[in-house]
Amino acid sequence: MINIMVVDDHQVVRQGLRSLLKVESDFRVVGEAAGGFEALSMAASLHPDVIIIDLVMNGISGIEATRQMSKTCPGAGIIIFSMLATEYYVLEALRAGARGYISKDSSPEELIRAVREVAAGHHLLISSVLDRTIDFFMRIVNNNFADPLQNLTAREREVLYLSAQQKTCPEIAKTLFVSPRTVEAQRTSIMRKLGLKNQRELIGFAFERGILTPEI
Numbered sequence: 001m002i003n004i005m006v007v008d009d010h011q012v013v014r015q016g017l018r019s020l021l022k023v024e025s026d027f028r029v030v031g032e033a034a035g036g037f038e039a040l041s042m043a044a045s046l047h048p049d050v051i052i053i054d055l056v057m058n059g060i061s062g063i064e065a066t067r068q069m070s071k072t073c074p075g076a077g078i079i080i081f082s083m084l085a086t087e088y089y090v091l092e093a094l095r096a097g098a099r100g101y102i103s104k105d106s107s108p109e110e111l112i113r114a115v116r117e118v119a120a121g122h123h124l125l126i127s128s129v130l131d132r133t134i135d136f137f138m139r140i141v142n143n144n145f146a147d148p149l150q151n152l153t154a155r156e157r158e159v160l161y162l163s164a165q166q167k168t169c170p171e172i173a174k175t176l177f178v179s180p181r182t183v184e185a186q187r188t189s190i191m192r193k194l195g196l197k198n199q200r201e202l203i204g205f206a207f208e209r210g211i212l213t214p215e216i
Contacts, residue, residue, distance in 0.1 A: 002119045005031040005046060007039040007053040007065070013104075017052060019082075020075065020108050036065035043073045049119050051109075055082035055089060059175070063089075063096050064158060070097025077118035080142060081111070088149070088211050090125065100124045118130070149209070151193045159186045164206035166199070 003063040004027060014032045021027045030121060031046045033039040036059050039149070051069060053143045055062040066078050078098035081094045090101050099118045106126050146186055150161065155176070162172045169180040169187070196202050207212075 002027050002050060003046070003048045004028065005032045005033065005039070005043060005048040005051045005076075006034070006114065007033045007051065007057075007062070009034050009054060009057040013054070020111070020196075025111060027112075036060035036062065039065050040068055040072070043069050043076060047073060048076055050056060050115050051076050051078045052081050052115070053078060055080055055084050055093075061158060061161075061189070063092050066093060066098050067096040067117070067154060075098065077121070078119055079114055079124075085126075086209075086211070088209050091149075096154075102126055107185055152201050156190050156193075157188050159183060160190050160202070160206070160212055163190070163199075163205055164211055167204070 004021055006021075006029060008014050008017070008049070011034070013192050014034075014183045018029045021029055030048055031042045033042050035057050039053065047085050049075075053065060058066075060068075062080055062082070066080065069076060069078060077099045079102055080089070082089065082104050083104045083105060085101070085103040093101050099121075100114045100123065102114050102124075103126055110126055114124045114126075125155070148158065150172060158176060159172060161173060167175070169183045172183045173180040191202070193196070194202075194205060196205060
């Protein structure tokens with residue numbers, strides 16, 4: 001039996017996933033969480049085999065939750081389930097410890113396959129996500145280019161994402177549970193490391209790298 005935990009801040013998505021997964025005789029949804037913090041405590045108590053988690057949620061992001069659950073529940077295979085399927089998020093997810101990345105517009109069969117592969121200890125990216133990621137690496141190889149995002153810390157990448165959405169320092173501080181002064185220092189560090197001069201350049205960089213998409 002494959003025990004599965006579902007994490008998404010939309011109830012209709014959680015219910016839809018439960019209905020889809022329970023059709024498989026060897027799948028069992030053992031828990032549902034509406035946010036990252038709830039997921040951390042639930043995963044620690046339930047020890048699921050597979051965790052399906054959204055990327056953008058209130059509180060900590062799916063990436064940060066994945067990073068923490070990879071340490072506290074190393075036996076769980078984590079699948080990011082999101083509409084954001086750019087190379088930036090795929091790489092962030094893999095860095096955080098995810099084993100799978102599935103777009104929300106994938107077919108039910110693709111999700112079921114991902115659950116089985118991840119439960120078996122394998123990694124799985126849907127073809128469209130894999131193609132984008134390979135293209136990104138090929139651009140780096142062909143241009144002999146070092147990705148500047150690699151110079152950012154995990155928290156700086158979180159601040160970059162929120163800053164690109166034009167969130168203020170107090171708003172970011174509230175989301176990440178840190179002080180506005182800390183956020184301001186991190187934004188200054190981000191600008192310096194990426195060679196950006198102002199908010200407009202930051203937003204442009206975010207769109208160029210797929211950190212933000214026009215749909216957001």
